[in-house]
Amino acid sequence: MSTRTDPRERLETLIRAAKQAGADQADxxxxxxxxSSVSYRMGNLEDVERAEAADLGLRVFVGKRxxxxxxxxxxxxxxxxxxxxxxxxxxxxxxxxFACLAxxxxxxxxxxxLDLEDPNEPPTNRLIEQARAVEGAALAVAGVTNSxxxxxxxxxxxxxxVTSEGFAGQYxxxxxxxxxxxxxGEGTGMERDYDSASARHGxxxxxxxxxxxxxxxRAVKRLSPRKVKSQAVPVVxxxxxxxxxxxxxxxxxxxxxxxxxxxxxKEFMGKDVFAPHITIIDxxxxxxxxxxxxxxxxxxRNGRRAFIEKGVLTSWIMDCxxxxxxxxxxxxxxxxGTGGPPAPAPTNLYMEAGTATPxxxxxxxxxxxxxxxxxxMGVNGVTGDYSRGAAGFWIENGEIAYPVSEVTxxxxxxxxFRAITPANDLVFRYGTNAPTLRVEGMTIAGA
Numbered sequence: 001m002s003t004r005t006d007p008r009e010r011l012e013t014l015i016r017a018a019k020q021a022g023a024d025q026a027d028x029x030x031x032x033x034x035x036s037s038v039s040y041r042m043g044n045l046e047d048v049e050r051a052e053a054a055d056l057g058l059r060v061f062v063g064k065r066x067x068x069x070x071x072x073x074x075x076x077x078x079x080x081x082x083x084x085x086x087x088x089x090x091x092x093x094x095x096x097x098f099a100c101l102a103x104x105x106x107x108x109x110x111x112x113x114l115d116l117e118d119p120n121e122p123p124t125n126r127l128i129e130q131a132r133a134v135e136g137a138a139l140a141v142a143g144v145t146n147s148x149x150x151x152x153x154x155x156x157x158x159x160x161x162v163t164s165e166g167f168a169g170q171y172x173x174x175x176x177x178x179x180x181x182x183x184x185g186e187g188t189g190m191e192r193d194y195d196s197a198s199a200r201h202g203x204x205x206x207x208x209x210x211x212x213x214x215x216x217x218r219a220v221k222r223l224s225p226r227k228v229k230s231q232a233v234p235v236v237x238x239x240x241x242x243x244x245x246x247x248x249x250x251x252x253x254x255x256x257x258x259x260x261x262x263x264x265x266k267e268f269m270g271k272d273v274f275a276p277h278i279t280i281i282d283x284x285x286x287x288x289x290x291x292x293x294x295x296x297x298x299x300x301r302n303g304r305r306a307f308i309e310k311g312v313l314t315s316w317i318m319d320c321x322x323x324x325x326x327x328x329x330x331x332x333x334x335x336x337g338t339g340g341p342p343a344p345a346p347t348n349l350y351m352e353a354g355t356a357t358p359x360x361x362x363x364x365x366x367x368x369x370x371x372x373x374x375x376x377m378g379v380n381g382v383t384g385d386y387s388r389g390a391a392g393f394w395i396e397n398g399e400i401a402y403p404v405s406e407v408t409x410x411x412x413x414x415x416x417f418r419a420i421t422p423a424n425d426l427v428f429r430y431g432t433n434a435p436t437l438r439v440e441g442m443t444i445a446g447a
Contacts, residue, residue: 011162017083023060027163037153057338064095108301111294116173137212143220150180167299184219193218225405242434255322264384280308284347302332354422368395384413
């Protein structure tokens with residue numbers, strides 16, 4: 001997959017050629033990747049796959065006009081044609097007053113070592129062992145009767161970015177993952193659940209046996225679910241689903257959404273959005289973080305930032321274009337691919353843990369709902385209205401009482417955010433993370 005020419009030199013050559021062809025500014029991105037995966041079902045090996053790819057993108061500016069070209073063919077002849085084609089396209093494009101390259105004064109000049117790359121790629125037989133083990137451990141749980149399959153995978157991605165404003169940077173990261181989904185029970189009484197784990201380094205990955213066992217136990221616990229009547233009660237979100245609320249918050253403070261005026265938080269800068277005990281942080285420099293990056297997708301220096309500080313909204317999530325539209329400075333949150341413009345996106349986003357245990361959060365609830373799975377996408381980013389299909393467990397007198405399915409939970413995110421209380425069980429398992437969360441007064445639509 002790797003090319004003989006140094007990636008940085010290749011991109012610098014493209015940018016010089018683009019300027020010679022008439023571009024005022026340009027940047028180029030190269031992403032080289034390797035991905036291997038294995039899947040198992042009912043004790044049988046189903047798939048073994050491996051893919052290698054290289055994708056290059058060139059963006060050129062002619063005045064206020066912009067064009068993008070990309071190629072997976074990295075031969076000299078293919079790349080030689082890109083700059084002239086891109087400049088010709090840009091001259092025909094409409095003007096975009098907000099598109100821009102990051103200015104020199106904002107560019108990263110050095111960055112920390114984040115230990116994102118595991119030098120040891122697991123051999124195929126190791127992935128097969130993990131896939132077999134994760135499914136086998138789930139099937140070994142009493143009551144589990146079927147499997148949707150278990151799997152293991154490895155990926156490596158190397159990113160090189162060069163801009164005509166003087167930035168040149170490279171980094172690489174790896175990912176090890178395992179997961180399984182199984183069913184418990186028989187006939188129409190079957191219930192499904194899952195578990196998974198991911199890590200940058202194989203040595204940090206949770207064991208396949210533990211992941212499989214958790215999946216099987218969760219499926220069995222969901223057997224014989226009951227219906228509940230419609231009512232307003234406290235809802236407790238398991239960490240598997242609580243991060244979704246933080247994701248909705250991130251979407252609402254995206255600079256692109258704010259610039260278009262399509263966010264329910266567009267008027268809340270500097271105001272209370274959460275209760276005073278809530279802090280939400282984005283940290284692109286988290287060592288071995290699943291979404292860590294030493295610089296953003298425009299070469300801008302980045303760093304740890306609290307978007308919610310003691311309940312107050314402190315900033316939008318911005319790239320250069322959305323920041324220019326809002327007459328602000330980028331926060332260093334540009335994300336991008338090779339075929340289009342950057343867009344603002346968080347990295348390792350998380351809500352800080354509270355002080356109560358999950359059991360203490362539930363202890364005062366006479367009637368409530370503990371959510372372990374959410375379905376559907378019923379969230380209105382303009383109004384904040386929230387409605388999701390859900391499954392989980394009913395809470396009675398502070399204790400888990402019985403499984404519940406086929407209900408809908410509803411509310412408005414502005415009100416929900418102010419009514420959140422976090423537990424003390426924050427664990428960094430995903431790109432976006434939150435502890436167990438209790439939200440007061442949500443509406444349950446049941447039988």
